[in-house]
Amino acid sequence: MSSKPSSSAARRTFLALSCIAPVFSVAPAHAQQSDGQRVLGGVTVSDSAIDEQPGRKLESPKRTRPVLDTPQTITVLSSEVIEQQNLLTLRDVLSTVPGITFGAGEAGTGPGDNITFRGYSAANDITIDGVRDSAQVTRTDPFNLEQIEVTNGANSVVSGAGSTGGNINIVSKRPKADDAYVATAGVGTDNYYRATVDLNKRVNDLVAFRLNGMWHRNDVPGRDVEDYKRWGVAPSVTIGIDSPTSLTLQYFHQEDDNVPQYGVPYYSGTVPGVHRSDYFGYRNVDKQRINIDQMTAIFDHAFSDTVSIRNLARWQDSRQLTVVNPPQGTYCLTTGVTPTGGSCGTVPAGYYQPSGPRGTTRDIRNQLLFDQFDIKAVFNTGAIEHTIDLGGSATWEKYDLNNGNSLRNADGTSVTLPLINIDNPNDVVTGPTGFTYGSNLYTGPVNFIRTGHTLGEQTNVAAYLFDTMKLGKLELSAGARIERNVGTTRADTIAASTTSTVTQGQVTPGTETRSADTLFSYRVGLNYKPVEAVSLYAAYGNSRTPSKNSVNGSCTTAGENGATTSTCNVNPESAQNYEIGAKAELFDGGLLLTAAAFRNERDKYAVISGDPAVPNQQLDGKSRVDGIALGASGKITPDWSITTNYTYLKSKLLQSVSDYCLANPGAVTGTRTCTNTPTNPNPGAGQYLTQTPKHSASLFTTYRLPFGLTLGYGFTYQGKFLLSAAVPATATAAAVKAISSDDYLIHQGFLSYDFSPNLSAQLNVKNIGNKLYYQRIRNNGWATPGDARSAVLTLTAKM
Template sequence: MAYIRARKHALPLRRNNASALVAFAALVIPAAAVHAQQAEVPATGSPVLPEIKAKAASENVAKPEQVASPKYTAPLLDTPQTITVLPSKVLEQQNRVSLVEALSTVPGITFGAGEGGGGYGDSINFRGYSANNNITLDGMRDSAQYNRSDAFNLEQIEVTNGANSVYGGAGNVSGGINLVSKSPKAENFGRVGLGLGTDSYRRTTADVNRLLGDTTALRLNVMAHGNDVPGRDVEEYKRWGIAPSITFGLNTPTQLTLSYLHQRDENVPQYGVPYYRNAFNNGLIPGAKSSNYYGYRDVDTQEIDVDMFTVVFDHRFSDRFRVRNQTRAQRIDQFLVVNPPQGSYCLASGTLASDGTPCATPGVYTPSGPRGSTRDSSNEYLANQTDFTTEFKTGGIEHTLVTGFSLSHERYRLVNGNSLRNPGGALPNPVLPPMDIANPERLRRPRQLRRDRPHARRTRQRGGLPVRQPEVQRAMGAQRRRPL
């Protein structure tokens, strides 16, 4: 039987292969000699161009050299601390439109979701510690608890890891977050951004900077945004904002910048869907869908108004001494109404989803418990901060000394309650009509509950159950008019 026998040594070169190699070498050697002879002869008659050297500093907009906070005086390379800077160019390229979306790319930061029932603003955890009070805006503490839902007026975001109380104040155990606002520049430019997407996503932004003279510049940022939520029938987010600013004395020793920001958010929040983990159910109850809305769409709302006026005065007495004074007046109003999907769910099998006991209305959800949980808050903040920067020498050692002080007054008011009740708690309470578990838009009550009254609000939004009872509307109106 024939088989292949392994050989440890290479086969001898055949005679015809050796002849081919000799012929190839004979052709290559003369060609190489001719090329060498041609290379030795210098070219004559060719024009010799003068040598040109170009030098320029490369600008990397995605890698800033220094933070904008006046309390840091050295470049990032010479600062012995881990600092992550997210410039506006990176935020635009990655389409990070909110603070939470931007910070989600920074290691060590996590976010709370749902704790406290919503309405408490951004819940940011930095290295295991809450960082809600570790946020500064242009180096000044931004202590209000609200949703920073849009970054249209931010030049960059600076995240400092580790203990940061020297720069950010008491309580900065895990780190600090500094937001840098856009300010006028010494150039003319204009940028417009348009965005369209699925689930009714639409976004428009504009950033225009104009020189009004040699030392004066005006900058205007505007934004309009709206989107639904994938997989949800009713939940939606809408907002708009405007931020004008003007600088006098641009590129001179004395500068004065005036800026204003207004942003309005109008959202329809989603509180959740019926979900039970017990001996009778293992998650979303039968018949319900994660896209359903079990609240009251013309009552549930989240409204946020942000108004902020800032004055920055900067003066350089010399190359080694500078003073910067910043004054800010800020007011943030938040109003939230949500209806948790609490009550009794009678499944199609005729049993309650909570404990499996028999029920008389299969396929019906009867709301009970919290009725229009409401949070109405207002935060007023007035602050002044002064920073002195001095450079001096002792022998051959350079020093930079930063000192300063700040004064602030903050007023916070909060009203909690239930909107879907009569003013003053008078009985009987408004009756909340039941909903169909599979389709919350469908009523299982007499039709008179859907009648429109002259002073009841109407809506054409789809999904959810409209509440048009005048008692409910009056109760919500009385709750909102209650003085803070």
């Protein structure tokens, strides 16, 4: 096993790449000219993204063409659309994007944005300004957000390792050239209070300053205990605004104090007697505290209309402390059986005995250093026009986790938890004698006993080249990326209490594991433009996912978890994306229409080998998702705007076991770990993938009337999907339904009125029909009720 790369070595790699910018700045480079650019001193320079038409320009310098001419399905949600719908978390925003679902927060990993994208996990595929954001936190506010770019399909070539189903890029606000001052204040149901400011000031010819701030609190609609409280500030300054050379400095700080959302018990459906508002954790113990600090420096220099360089450097420190009590335990219904029909044991009817991951505590710190350098150029080779981006990046990340339990006696021993009434968990409801009864107000001892300490470190160094070649009405876009990804993890165990062999707090060092991979990813697309406003394209790309894809993750070595489960020496998993589509701009570019048919094929993913002679997992797993995506965004008329999307996904599990187990099905014997059987040699083959709805759609549209009133309506539809894997293809409809979610359709209303050009009021009503539905479902565990009906009134003042 190789030794762990030191922090100093990682930082040296980072600093070396940071120095590339001055080296290249003495050589010519090229920059693409686009709409909204300004000419100063003979050099064309771009305005900030806020001055572009919302939803049409992509933030990354790797994107050499606008959305219309990029041969891939990309959904862009502008800050205007997000604010009109009053979407307040990343989860809220992405819930309006068809093809994305959210998994339940596991007690072992804590709450966070557990995203599934077109059938595949995307929890590690979130970037901010193109920089990987690995922190497993709940991203809770859009106050400093310019737009969100959702790229569909395998996308490692742009966003790096992973991105099997796609990538989600959050674009931060930056200073703009013209003065603008915006302040909002909102009140609503469920103790909703919110205030924001967005102040942009052109200080002089060269300097512009922008300040974004937010204070927010609200109870989760329809829930008794869960709430959000947060504040944030994001100042930024650009030196050289509207100049060929500029430096933008940004700082971001946000603090959250939330109650974790684990919802209600869920066993192939809700438990009889449970209400949507009930809280099954401990309301005086549970917490989620998040603290994020981020500093970014962006240097741009344009040598001419066709030459530019850019360097982005970032430091980030994210911390999250969680204490959670998921609603797990033995539930005895009033009928005297458990929700699954089993025996209640000693638990009396109508009560539940809390158990499982109660009191789980995780104190996490993620640190990041990142640098990326790009050269952009436009030039001709004969009749072919090239628009290229050549660049490289270096990333260093560190993960530090202290975990344990807070519901312990001082000596580290476990506490005895009282029974709680299912119908009324808020109060102590006594039942048969001989038992101790309690409520969701915990009255026992609270002592944090640390039981583990995990350290992870990850470095990534990458180089890439993108080129769009234009010849008449044809455009060929190609990109390639090579990267070296190295990660280490060490998990120490700590004695919770004193025994005959250990003393409380004694540390047993874990074995350090290491994963090192060289990844090559690529994408190519051919675009035909019969007219300027239409693109017809076909594209192909891949993704590569290493065993340790995130600084938070780890790999295993032989002997740790059985003889055939080692992952540290397994080659990266791979996936392919095939796509054909069409895009068109109508009404003088006001409306963008998109349509695509695609296949996402995960052709090599790791499964247990089952062969005692082969300790490493094997890349024999296979699955695929075929689909159709339709979308429309923009303005049909100057007064009528629309954002709508529909996605159809037909997913299929092709192979869930190794080739060895497929050829040798049978019972486990000795170290042999094949769990398939001769009657079911390929468990789940032919079945749908989990968390992958066949149909999903969303709509939000507004119409402005002549007298200052704007009316709007929206809906979100989520089709049903499987919650558990490895279901036989021959399973009955009833068996499949028992492990499937329900579909849901929710409606929202919008109304705004302009009192003057500088003062307006906006009313949002969400879930108009007060529909009861569930998200983030962990079958045979818990599920989160969707927000109940709520209303918010917001006043906006502009100067």
